[in-house]
Amino acid sequence: MSSLPVWSSTAVRRLLVVLLVVLVTAGATAAGVVTEPRGEARPSEAATPDRLRYDVTVRGDADGSNWSGRQRVSFRNSAERPLREVYLRLWGNGDDGCGTPGRPSPVRVFNVRGGNPGRLTVECTALRITLRKPLARGERASIAFDVSITVPERNDRFGREGAFRFLGNALPVLAVHDAKGWHLDPYVRIGESFYSLASDFKVRIDHPSTLKVPATGRSWTESGEPGRAITHSIAYRVRDFAWAAGPFRTVSETSPGGVRVKSYWAPSTPAAGVRLTRKDGVSAVDRFSKEFGRYPYGEIDLVMTEKFGGGMEYPGLVLLGTTDEGSAVVHEVAHQWWYNIVGNDQYGAPWLDESFAQYANARFYGWDTRGCWSDVDWPNDRTALTDSMAYWSAHRDQYHLVYTAGSCALADLERTIGAEAMARLLKRYAQDHWYGVSTTSAFKKAAQSATGKDLGPFWKQHYIR
Numbered sequence: 001m002s003s004l005p006v007w008s009s010t011a012v013r014r015l016l017v018v019l020l021v022v023l024v025t026a027g028a029t030a031a032g033v034v035t036e037p038r039g040e041a042r043p044s045e046a047a048t049p050d051r052l053r054y055d056v057t058v059r060g061d062a063d064g065s066n067w068s069g070r071q072r073v074s075f076r077n078s079a080e081r082p083l084r085e086v087y088l089r090l091w092g093n094g095d096d097g098c099g100t101p102g103r104p105s106p107v108r109v110f111n112v113r114g115g116n117p118g119r120l121t122v123e124c125t126a127l128r129i130t131l132r133k134p135l136a137r138g139e140r141a142s143i144a145f146d147v148s149i150t151v152p153e154r155n156d157r158f159g160r161e162g163a164f165r166f167l168g169n170a171l172p173v174l175a176v177h178d179a180k181g182w183h184l185d186p187y188v189r190i191g192e193s194f195y196s197l198a199s200d201f202k203v204r205i206d207h208p209s210t211l212k213v214p215a216t217g218r219s220w221t222e223s224g225e226p227g228r229a230i231t232h233s234i235a236y237r238v239r240d241f242a243w244a245a246g247p248f249r250t251v252s253e254t255s256p257g258g259v260r261v262k263s264y265w266a267p268s269t270p271a272a273g274v275r276l277t278r279k280d281g282v283s284a285v286d287r288f289s290k291e292f293g294r295y296p297y298g299e300i301d302l303v304m305t306e307k308f309g310g311g312m313e314y315p316g317l318v319l320l321g322t323t324d325e326g327s328a329v330v331h332e333v334a335h336q337w338w339y340n341i342v343g344n345d346q347y348g349a350p351w352l353d354e355s356f357a358q359y360a361n362a363r364f365y366g367w368d369t370r371g372c373w374s375d376v377d378w379p380n381d382r383t384a385l386t387d388s389m390a391y392w393s394a395h396r397d398q399y400h401l402v403y404t405a406g407s408c409a410l411a412d413l414e415r416t417i418g419a420e421a422m423a424r425l426l427k428r429y430a431q432d433h434w435y436g437v438s439t440t441s442a443f444k445k446a447a448q449s450a451t452g453k454d455l456g457p458f459w460k461q462h463y464i465r
Contacts, residue, residue: 047178047437049075049086051140052199054241056171058149059206064165064245067149073174074142082134086115087175087182088127091194092149092158094169094187098124106150106158109172114143126175126184147172157312157319161305164246164266168314169194171241176345185347188393191354191402192346198237198435205231205243212250214264214301215243216316235297237435238315239340244303253278257286259295265304269322276326277304284333284364291360291423292337292430300336302329313357315340334360342430344438347389351464352438355385355406362407370415372408373462376401384465385409386440409462416458417451425450440464 058069077083092107098120099105105124109117115129135141149170155161157168173196176183185193205213209229213221217235224230235241248264255261261282265274281302289295301317308321311328313335320327338360339346339353346353362369379398383391385406392399414422429438429446444464448455459465 045080045179046078047176047197048077048079048083049174049177050078050197051076052174052197054171054173054199054201054203056201056203056241057206058147058204060208060211060245062208063163064207064211065151065160067147067151067167067170069147070144071147071172072142072144074140075174076140077135077137079177080137082136083131083177084134085128085130086143087184088129088145088172089175089194089196090120090125090127090172091169091187092172093124094193095154095156095158095189096152106152107170107172108148109145110148111146112143113145114141122184122186125187127172145172155307155309161307162246162266162268164244164248164305166242166244166303166308166319168242168312168319169240173199173240183345183347185389188347188389190393190396190399191350191389193389194240195345195347196239196343197437198239198343201233201235201238201241203233203235203241203243205233207231207245210247211245212248212264213243213245214248214262214303214317216241216301216314217297218299235316237296239343240314242314242317244317244319248303251278253282255282255286257289257295258298259285259289260299261285261302262299263302263304265322266306269304269306270324272324273322273326274304277302277320277322277329280326280364281329281333284330285336287364288334288337288360292427293341293434295336296341297336300333313339328361330364331357331361334358334364337430341435342433342438343436349386349438349440350389350392351385351402351406352440352443354402355410358403358407359410362411369408369411373405373412376405376408378405378463383463385463386465405462409464412462413447413458416453416455417447421450 053074055072058067060067090107093105096106109127112129115131118128120127129143131141151165152159157166158170159166176195176197183195187193206224207213207229209227213231215233216238217233219231219233221229221231249267250264252262263278285295285300297316299316304320304322308319310321311332312319313332318332320329334357335353338356344352425447
């Protein structure tokens with residue numbers, strides 16, 4: 001990568017290892033069929049359904065490989081038009097699609113109540129549910145269903161490593177309908193396809209008492225049936241819910257800013273990496289609270305194993321491949337603000353979370369970014385930093401630009417408008433979109449308002465369209 005000479009440090013090497021692992025291990029992404037194409041933009045149409053509340057009960061088997069239970073989700077129609085249907089996104093089926101006769105999809109939904117389910121579409125990651133009656137603006141409704149989850153036999157965000165299970169994107173969540181229509185994008189194997197509105201989760205996880213279960217939200221564990229335990233978790237205004245399970249070692253500490261940081265690691269994880277990850281994780285959550293706004297969830301879980309491929313962010317929980325040199329914990333903690341608190345369509349505009357998280361990461365480590373853009377080897381004038389995952393997944397060798405060139409562009413913006421103005425811009429922008437959704441046009445407008453300079457040439461130079 002041409003930007004390597006500029007970003008030279010141990011921390012940078014950790015990020016580059018993460019990127020290489022992602023790019024090498026990811027399979028080719030086929031373009032899924034979106035059965036409900038997005039229509040022409042209707043700017044006045046609000047994102048819906050909103051004010052979502054998930055109530056979930058799941059029970060795991062002896063080693064956490066199989067889970068079954070029930071989900072109920074209630075929601076409001078915030079759009080002017082009546083809401084006649086909703087879509088469940090079964091992202092856990094992304095890698096395996098519809099399965100085979102001998103190996104069904106890892107996430108299955110059945111016994112749907114509150115509506116009539118259709119057929120699974122978009123490679124079995126989308127399920128249309130027609131509501132019993134149209135939902136007028138401001139009205140609430142709910143659906144409920146049984147769910148079965150089998151953790152795939154791969155080391156991934158939804159997968160396993162030895163005795164440890166990772167359940168990222170395992171729970172079905174409702175899709176978003178906005179001015180562009182229903183967001184039914186295909187799953188991508190590099191980056192993310194996910195787009196969801198801030199939601200409340202109340203989750204009950206029944207598991208063997210030999211397993212520790214880190215999870216999104218504020219969690220606590222109590223005794224269950226003989227040999228079993230119940231982990232309860234409550235999370236407000238988050239984009240998703242994830243958990244892990246395994247015979248983790250654990251420690252809990254409180255940051256100087258009052259955030260409970262719970263660390264979980266596999267015994268084989270290098271001790272030096274665990275210590276460094278804990279140290280940087282505690283520092284990062286407090287620093288970003290000062291820079292972008294106070295971390296609102298009270299707790300964050302750091303889940304570390306030796307061979308996990310890089311890092312993956314979820315609300316209040318991050319999965320981290322950890323070596324002697326540490327992990328990508330700072331980047332993943334930054335995602336608590338840039339993806340979770342300030343949401344975005346991760347398929348449509350991945351730079352809005354990845355570039356922003358990596359810019360925060362660079363500032364945390366004090367990287368020298370002066371002149372970084374001169375080292376960016378931009379592919380062609382047709383490519384934009386603001387391209388969607390449809391482009392990046394088809395040009396996997398260029399995907400690193402979202403991290404490297406994207407964070408460099410934000411560092412250049414800081415130099416263009418001034419460090420103090422940039423700090424005010426990001427904090428104000430975060431506050432204005434707290435629990436909302438960020439867009440490229442909204443950020444460009446906010447940045448222009450923060451300076452008297454015409455930023456038109458800046459956007460053009462950095463391919464921000």
